[in-house]
Amino acid sequence: MSRTRRPGRLLVLAAVLAVLVGCSASAAVRPVGRAGPGDLAARIDEFLDDGGGARHDHVRAVIVDVGGERRYVRGEPASRGAARSVTKTVMATLVGIAIDRGQIRGVQQTLGELLPEHAPTMPAPLRTATLQQVLTMSAGIATDDALAARKPTATDDWVAHALALAPRSPPGARFAYSTTGSHLLSAVLTRATGRPPLDYAREVLFTPLGITGPTWDADPQGRQKGGTGLALSAEEMLAIGRLHLAGGTHDGERLVSAGWVAESTRAHVDTGGGQLPGYGYQWWVGTADGHPAFVAAGFGGQLIEVVPDLDLVVVVRSDVTNGPGAPPQDYAGMVDTVIAPALGTGGS
Numbered sequence: 001m002s003r004t005r006r007p008g009r010l011l012v013l014a015a016v017l018a019v020l021v022g023c024s025a026s027a028a029v030r031p032v033g034r035a036g037p038g039d040l041a042a043r044i045d046e047f048l049d050d051g052g053g054a055r056h057d058h059v060r061a062v063i064v065d066v067g068g069e070r071r072y073v074r075g076e077p078a079s080r081g082a083a084r085s086v087t088k089t090v091m092a093t094l095v096g097i098a099i100d101r102g103q104i105r106g107v108q109q110t111l112g113e114l115l116p117e118h119a120p121t122m123p124a125p126l127r128t129a130t131l132q133q134v135l136t137m138s139a140g141i142a143t144d145d146a147l148a149a150r151k152p153t154a155t156d157d158w159v160a161h162a163l164a165l166a167p168r169s170p171p172g173a174r175f176a177y178s179t180t181g182s183h184l185l186s187a188v189l190t191r192a193t194g195r196p197p198l199d200y201a202r203e204v205l206f207t208p209l210g211i212t213g214p215t216w217d218a219d220p221q222g223r224q225k226g227g228t229g230l231a232l233s234a235e236e237m238l239a240i241g242r243l244h245l246a247g248g249t250h251d252g253e254r255l256v257s258a259g260w261v262a263e264s265t266r267a268h269v270d271t272g273g274g275q276l277p278g279y280g281y282q283w284w285v286g287t288a289d290g291h292p293a294f295v296a297a298g299f300g301g302q303l304i305e306v307v308p309d310l311d312l313v314v315v316v317r318s319d320v321t322n323g324p325g326a327p328p329q330d331y332a333g334m335v336d337t338v339i340a341p342a343l344g345t346g347g348s
Contacts, residue, residue, distance in 0.1 A: 040343075060076060078234075085296075088227050089304070096257070129141070138171070142168055162180045216229055245313055263280070300318050
């Protein structure tokens with residue numbers, strides 16, 4: 001396979017990246033071909049420094065890991081911060097472990113079966129929505145804008161509140177991004193295991209991965225938030241990425257089944273286009289320089305991207321306490337146009 005691109009393809013890549021990440025075409029497109037460590041670092045630095053602009057100033061840590069070797073490290077990878085919607089991916093992993101252990105029967109169970117105490121007051125369509133549809137954000141659960149318009153109070157039962165909101169569409173009809181739906185996963189996990197998700201996570205995931213002392217915000221009922229609220233370091237995010245790259249094993253120990261990893265990281269629904277056109281079990285699914293990739297992404301520039309063909313995991317952690325940061329699509333674009341092309345030829 002040729003290591004060079006036709007000029008027409010370069011122009012297309014440049015135009016796409018300019019739309020996705022707001023960079024000029026001439027700055028965005030990098031030479032294709034295998035780069036040495038110094039070349040790779042220079043290309044990433046050029047992207048992040050953005051010609052002296054402030055777009056990526058909120059980045060606190062970046063790690064590029066290839067086959068367990070750190071090819072690039074920037075910032076403070078051990079410092080912790082809000083992982084934002086990367087929390088969703090961790091929650092889905094915990095649900096998968098609970099299924100592996102027989103604590104949840106499977107993804108075809110319905111919300112009415114999984115949360116029977118709420119079934120009498122659920123809208124009828126939600127009672128029939130499956131766990132798989134909740135995981136793939138196709139259950140018709142109220143989206144983030146609906147929750148913002150009708151927020152729960154500090155004393156409300158957040159799960160009951162979420163289930164009382166009118167469904168957005170029939171279960172299975174379409175993808176609709178819903179942090180509310182992700183929080184229902186927390187309720188499902190709590191009921192199935194009889195424990196708060198953080199306690200369960202420490203036993204089955206965090207401690208085996210070497211993640212000690214993480215914080216995770218909870219709702220008024222003591223359930224960890226399913227869609228946000230987890231604080232992680234870039235190093236800890238990398239451990240989660242490499243666990244999935246390895247098919248669910250860490251240091252020779254199986255933490256989650258290979259079947260769950262495969263199912264959760266493949267596209268089950270169409271998100272409607274864009275750089276990450278598919279969605280799995282709280283993972284976004286797309287490509288990086290033509291290679292299949294799956295992505296955990298969070299507001300303001302939180303990213304775990306796994307590219308199995310290249311044995312690659314890229315992590316970005318951003319601090320958005322004092323500003324919005326750049327969208328995670330920026331950093332998925334960096335993997336697509338800077339890092340993956342430097343490590344190997346396109347996957348076509």
